Amino acid sequence: MFFPIGDDQVHQGHKPYFAYGFIALNVLIFIYQATLDAGSFNEFVYTYGCIPDEIENGQDHYTLLTSTFLHGSWMHLIGNMLYMWIFADNIEASIGNAPFAVFYLLGGLAAGLCHIYFNPGSTIPAVGASGALSAVMGAYIVKFPKSNIKGYFVFFRVNVPAFVFLGFWFFQQSQSGYASLGDTSGGIAWWAHIGGFVFGVLCGFLFRTWYGVPELKVGSGGRKGPFA
Numbered sequence: 001m002f003f004p005i006g007d008d009q010v011h012q013g014h015k016p017y018f019a020y021g022f023i024a025l026n027v028l029i030f031i032y033q034a035t036l037d038a039g040s041f042n043e044f045v046y047t048y049g050c051i052p053d054e055i056e057n058g059q060d061h062y063t064l065l066t067s068t069f070l071h072g073s074w075m076h077l078i079g080n081m082l083y084m085w086i087f088a089d090n091i092e093a094s095i096g097n098a099p100f101a102v103f104y105l106l107g108g109l110a111a112g113l114c115h116i117y118f119n120p121g122s123t124i125p126a127v128g129a130s131g132a133l134s135a136v137m138g139a140y141i142v143k144f145p146k147s148n149i150k151g152y153f154v155f156f157r158v159n160v161p162a163f164v165f166l167g168f169w170f171f172q173q174s175q176s177g178y179a180s181l182g183d184t185s186g187g188i189a190w191w192a193h194i195g196g197f198v199f200g201v202l203c204g205f206l207f208r209t210w211y212g213v214p215e216l217k218v219g220s221g222g223r224k225g226p227f228a
Contacts, residue, residue, distance in 0.1 A: 002160065004151035007086050008144070011217040013093030018101045022088070023081050026129055029069050030077045045070060049125025052116040063125075068108035070127035080129045086149070087133070087140045094143060094214050095207050103203060107135025107196050114195020118181065131192035134173075138200020141166040143207055147216055170197050 033041055050067035054060045071077040092100035111131025116122075140147075145163035152158070177190035 002151050002153050002158070002165070004082070004086055004149050004165070006150045007090065007162070008147045008216040010090050010093040011215040013214055014096050014100075016089035016092040016100075017097055018104065019084065019088035019092045022104065022129070023084050026069055026071065026077060026081060026084075030071050030074070033070070034074075045072070045125050045127055049127045050112050050115070051125050052119050052122040055112075055116050056120065064109050064112040065105060067112065067125070067127050068105075068129050068132045071129070072127055076128060080133055083133050083137070084129065088136050090144060090147070090216075091136055091139050091207075095211050103139070104132050104136065107199055107203075108132035110199035111135065111189075111192040111196030114198075115189045115192035117195075118177070118191040119189075126189045126192060128189070131189065131196040134193045134196030135200035135203070137166055137169070138197040138202075139204035139207060140200075141170075142201055142204025143213060144216065170194075173197065 033044060036044060048063055048066040048070055050063045051060070055064065071080065088100075088104070091103070095103070108129070108131050111134060112126070115126055115131070141163055145161070147162040148159040149162055149165045150157075150159050173190055173193040176188070177194050180187070180190050
């Protein structure tokens with residue numbers, strides 16, 4: 001199993017205030033969730049999580065966004081924030097702070113709508129940043145396909161091209177998404193991942209046209225550069 005820890009960094013660009021700010025916000029919200037007892041935790045998730053049945057009935061549209069800042073467990077949070085750390089900063093550095101913030105939120109919205117479309121009538125709340133992060137990853141594969149994703153395969157340090165790592169990731173999500181059709185038992189919101197990624201790819205082509213492709217600074221390790 002390949003465990004990613006970093007990537008090549010944009011040589012110069014906008015400082016990723018929102019990318020790192022979103023990490024901090026997600027962590028702070030989950031710390032608050034962790035202070036709640038089991039009943040209050042579930043109530044919080046049902047209040048701010050995205051429930052397809054409610055959205056379809058014109059209720060609680062705000063949860064399409066609030067759900068992207070909630071997580072179900074520490075492992076859920078850590079996994080998503082690791083991917084935010086690796087991929088989001090380069091996108092923000094290359095397109096700017098405000099455009100990135102808008103793109104990230106729209107990515108979460110697109111992911112949520114895709115989840116609802118493929119899970120009509122579901123009363124299970126969907127939470128997590130993974131839909132919005134999937135949009136970031138979709139833009140990344142278009143903007144930086146040859147960037148090195150640094151990580152470990154078992155105990156060996158290896159670099160994998162972004163188009164290989166993200167392409168395989170999307171293939172896995174697609175396979176799981178198709179397998180989940182008709183399954184109403186809940187679990188991972190595969191179609192949020194798929195919808196977010198497709199949205200991100202489309203935006204990635206626009207970003208290449210509008211902002212170009214900045215130079216990547218190839219460095220050692222998974223450490224972030226000053227402009228990350």
